[in-house]
Amino acid sequence: MTGRIVARYRKLVFFTWFLTLDLIMFGAFVRLTDSGLGCPDWPGCYGKITPVGASAHIEQALSSMPYGAVSFSKAWIEMVHRYVGSILGMLIIAIVYFSWRYRRELGHSLRLAVVTLVAVCVQGAFGAWTVTHQLMPLVVTSHLLGGMLLLALMTWLAAREKTHAPVSALAVRWRPWMICGLALLFIQIALGGWVSTNYAALACMDFPTCHGQWVPDMDFRNGYSLVRGLGVLPSGEMISQQALTAIHWVHRNFALLVFVYLGLLGWKMRTDPGLRGPAHLLLALLAAQLLTGLTTIFFQWPLLIAVLHNGGAAGLTLVCVTLLVRLARAKDRIPT
Template identity: 75%
Template sequence: MDDKVRARYRKILFLTWFLTLDLIMFGAFVRLTDSGLGCPDWPGCYGNITPVGALQDIREAVKVMPDGPVTLPKAWIEMIHRYVGALLGLLIICISWMAWRYREKFGQSPVLAFVALIAVCVQGAFGAWTVTHKLMPAVVTGHLLGGMLLLGLMTWLAAREKVHQQVQLVSKRWQPWVAFGLVLLFIQIALGGWVSTNYAALACMDFPTCHGQWLPEMDMKNGFSIVRGLGELPGGEMISQSALTAIHWVHRNFAFLVFAYLVTLGVRLRSQSGLQGPSNLLLILLGAQLLTGLTTIFFQWPLVIAVLHNGGAAGLVLTLVTLLVRIGRASLPGLSVQSR
């Protein structure tokens, strides 16, 4: 019976992990198709459970603004994202209950599962604020970071359930280096989210220079002012090109630092027993991120590539968290690595 319960727990856990990754990708699709206000209220769509019941309201909105944020396809995209998010929340509630109910049988503290539960609740709040604050860049970027944090927590939970090749105790010295790499990555994801939510991806359409210059005219102060509406400066004026250039330029150039650090880290960790798999994946994902990042510039931000770029960032998060978990379970040669 204990084995069946543990097997059921693992199935739910890995399904939830996979769904979290998918939801991050779909969230990028929502953002990049301008569907975030496809249903301009929350949690329903004009007070209805589905866009079908809101057809009249949607048609009226389209009449007023034919090219506006509300259309039937965008409403469905937005609501599907909400449905999947609700399902994810229910699954994490189930995981938390099982982690607490069977904590002695599993031999694990349920604290991490409850942290994930708190994180998904906060994500739900940010999802609501995204709509009620009309896609305010700070809120949308916070929603993205929350999704990445939740993915990291689910990866941590899932990685604890897997048996892997033994990692020797000497690899412990790399733990702070991987943790620092994860911090750098989250900063870069925040910068990338700021680019996306401010629609600054095409602010510089040449590479490696920007507007033909290494240091173009930039308005850092207004570009990185946090409390302001979408497409606006703090004073309510339309955001300037120089502010958008600053947003893009910082994200692009900080990426070089993160890329160099993580490539060096990945190459060094490939020699460590038990870390070769995630280290190789780290290097592959970094190459893919470089390719998709450049492609968004040269091909003017195609939707599929932009979504893949967001997914690559999620892949880097789960890879670095996996490395941290494995290093944290390092042991002396000859000692077995337990799945708990």
């Protein structure tokens, strides 16, 4: 009986983890296709459950603004994202129930599952605010970070259910370095989200210089003015090219720091049998992330590459969390 319960719980956790990763990728697709306001209200679409019921409103919006934020395709993209998000929330509720109902059989604390449930509720709130605040960059970037945090928590839940080769006790020395690496990664994801939500991906069209200069003319104060609407400054003026350049330049150069730091860390950890698999994956994802980032510039932000770049950030998050979970197990084995 206990074996069946544990097997069902693991299937539930792994499926929910996979759906979380898919939802982050699809969320990037929503953002990059400008579908975030495909249904400009929440939680429905013009008060209806599906865009089919809102067809009259969508037709009216299309006729008044043919190239605006609303269309049938964008409405469906946005609503499918919301539907999947709702399913994800229900699955996490099921994980909490399993964790509480069978806590003795599973041998896990309920705490992590409850934190994950709180995180998905907060994430749902940010999803609503993304629409009601008209794609305000700060809200959209926070929504992206919330998605990555949710993925990190789900990875934690999934990683502790997976067996692997033993991690040597000496490897515990890498744990604080990995925590620092994960923090740097989240800062870089926030910077990347700020680039995406401000449409600054093409602010620099050359590489490694920007506008032919290592340090181009930039406006950091307005570029990183947080409380403002999309494309405008707090004063109501349109955001300048210099501000967009600052946003892009900071993300590009901080990426170099993250690449070198995590690359060296992954190279060191690959020698431990229990860390070798995720360490090699970390190195591969860093290389892929560099490639998609450069391709985004040289090919002027193609949709598929931009989505893959977001997916690479998600992949790096889950690999770093997996390494942390394994390093924590190594710490638990150190004799006292």
